[in-house]
Amino acid sequence: MPEGHTLHRLARLHQRKFGGQPVGVSSPQGRFADGAAIVDGRVLRRASAYGKHLFHHYAGGPIVHVHLGLYGAFTDAEVPMPLPVGEVRMRMVGADFGTDLRGPTACEVLDEAQADAVLARLGPDPLRRDADPARPWKRITKSQRQIGSLLMDQAVIAGVGNVYRNELLFRHGIDPYRPGKALDEAEFDALWTDLVELMRVGYARGRIHVVRPEHDRGAPSYAPGRPRTYVYRRAGDACRVCGTTVLTAVLEGRNVFWCPTCQR
DNA sequence: TGAGTATGTTCAG
DNA sequence: TGAACCTACTCAT
Numbered sequence: 629m630p631e632g633h634t635l636h637r638l639a640r641l642h643q644r645k646f647g648g649q650p651v652g653v654s655s656p657q658g659r660f661a662d663g664a665a666i667v668d669g670r671v672l673r674r675a676s677a678y679g680k681h682l683f684h685h686y687a688g689g690p691i692v693h694v695h696l697g698l699y700g701a702f703t704d705a706e707v708p709m710p711l712p713v714g715e716v717r718m719r720m721v722g723a724d725f726g727t728d729l730r731g732p733t734a735c736e737v738l739d740e741a742q743a744d745a746v747l748a749r750l751g752p753d754p755l756r757r758d759a760d761p762a763r764p765w766k767r768i769t770k771s772q773r774q775i776g777s778l779l780m781d782q783a784v785i786a787g788v789g790n791v792y793r794n795e796l797l798f799r800h801g802i803d804p805y806r807p808g809k810a811l812d813e814a815e816f817d818a819l820w821t822d823l824v825e826l827m828r829v830g831y832a833r834g835r836i837h838v839v840r841p842e843h844d845r846g847a848p849s850y851a852p853g854r855p856r857t858y859v860y861r862r863a864g865d866a867c868r869v870c871g872t873t874v875l876t877a878v879l880e881g882r883n884v885f886w887c888p889t890c891q892r
Numbered sequence: 893t894g895a896g897t898a899t900g901t902t903c904a905g
Numbered sequence: 906t907g908a909a910c911c912t913a914c915t916c917a918t
Contacts, residue, residue, distance in 0.1 A: 630899055680900075697900045699912045715912065731912040733901060782901090789899050836899095860899095881906080882900085 630696040632787020633830035635677040636755050638702060642675035642684065645725040652721035653692075656712035656728075663737040664718060666690050679750045679786025683743060691743045692718075697733025750786040754824045755831060761820040768808035768816060775811060776804025777880045787827065791860045794885045795838040796823055798858040803891045804884045843868045859885040 651672050655664040671687040684692040694700070709726040712719060718729040729735060738746070751767075752759035764784045771778060778784050779793045788796075797804050800819055802811070811819075830836045837856050844854055858868055863876035863885055872889040 634899085695901075697911065698898060699900090699910095701912085717911090733911065780900095791899065883898095 630680060630700060631789030631792055631827075631830070631836070632677070632679055632753060632755055633827050633834075633836070635680050635682050635696070635787070636831050637834055638682055639675045639677035641704075642672070642682075642720075642727075645727075646672040646684075646720060646722045647675065648672070649722055651686075652719075654719045654721075656716040656719055660717050660735050663692065663735070666737050667692060677753075678747055678756070679753050679782055680789070681746060681750070681786075689739060691738045691740065693734060693736050693738045693743060693746060694718075694729065694732055695734035697731070699730075700732035701730055703728045703730070750782055751784045753786040754820070754827050755787060759824075761817070764820070765813065765816050768811060769813070771808035773808055774805045774879065775802060775808050776884050778808045780880070780882060785823075788823070790882055791836050791857065792823065792826065792830075794860045795836070795857055796826065798887060798891060799838065801891055803888075804879060804886050806892075839868065859887060861885065 649671060650669050651667070653664045653668045655661045667684075667686045667690050670690070672684055673687050674685040676683045676685065680695060682694040682696075684694075686692070704725065704727045707721060707724050707726050709719070709721060709728075712728060715730055716728045717732055717735050720727050720729075752761065752763055764778075767784050768775065768778050776793060776797060779788050779796065780790070782788075794804070796819060799822060800815065802815065802819075826836070826838055835856065839855055839858060843858070855868070859874050862874045865874050866872070867874055867887040867890060870887065870889045872887050874885055874887055876883055876885045878884070
């Protein structure tokens with residue numbers, strides 16, 4: 629699931645597997661052929677993530693910027709890699725590890741100023757130590773927009789996707805349709821602290837886990853086969869806490885899920 | 893074989 | 906607000 633934690637994991641993986649060595653970069657599909665030619669054979673100095681954006685910093689300055697969008701995914705393989713299958717936008721080949729990128733929204737070569745411009749559009753990323761919650765609070769407390777929309781706005785907080793949005797609001801008993809300005813500061817502080825914690829768990833485990841053991845007959849949600857969400861994609865099912873039917877609707881073009889009893 | 897679905901962003905109107 | 910775009914997968918026919 630490409631929410632922020634996924635991109636941070638990818639950055640760590642690419643740093644470990646490709647960092648400090650020359651990387652063979654190509655575009656079997658052809659759509660990234662010009663960009664691949666620029667960085668092919670260069671040393672990958674650093675891989676980094678900010679929100680849902682991934683950056684590969686190559687020696688000499690060029691930066692490959694990747695945004696997975698809805699469908700984008702990397703598929704890893706050992707070197708020598710098999711022939712590309714499907715629409716491979718970018719193939720990276722290192723000494724003993726390679727990866728194929730399919731279906732990204734963005735895969736492009738940027739210079740440093742252009743990469744900075746991407747970052748300038750983003751709010752703080754809860755997975756970064758320097759993230760400052762005062763910025764999103766300032767926006768949220770002044771906004772008429774629903775909190776369910778604000779949390780998904782990458783300019784407010786970078787890295788939150790539909791799963792974290794819905795689950796976070798459930799855990800705090802907040803109706804996604806409540807206006808941002810109707811939150812008080814204590815609610816926001818609790819929201820932010822929990823979000824940081826949940827995203828760290830997602831980063832560490834590689835999956836989103838938000839269900840407390842007491843709401844799953846004592847089994848931790850990360851145990852095999854245990855439910856991992858309270859409301860996301862559970863429309864029509866019984867709320868794990870109160871039994872009320874979970875509702876769904878479209879909010880600014882995205883599916884929102886909530887329990888009308890637990891969330892006010 | 894084809895329809896429907898998905899975790900996201902950006903642009904036109 | 907709605908549509909376009911990117912791709913792979915599941916399910917129904």
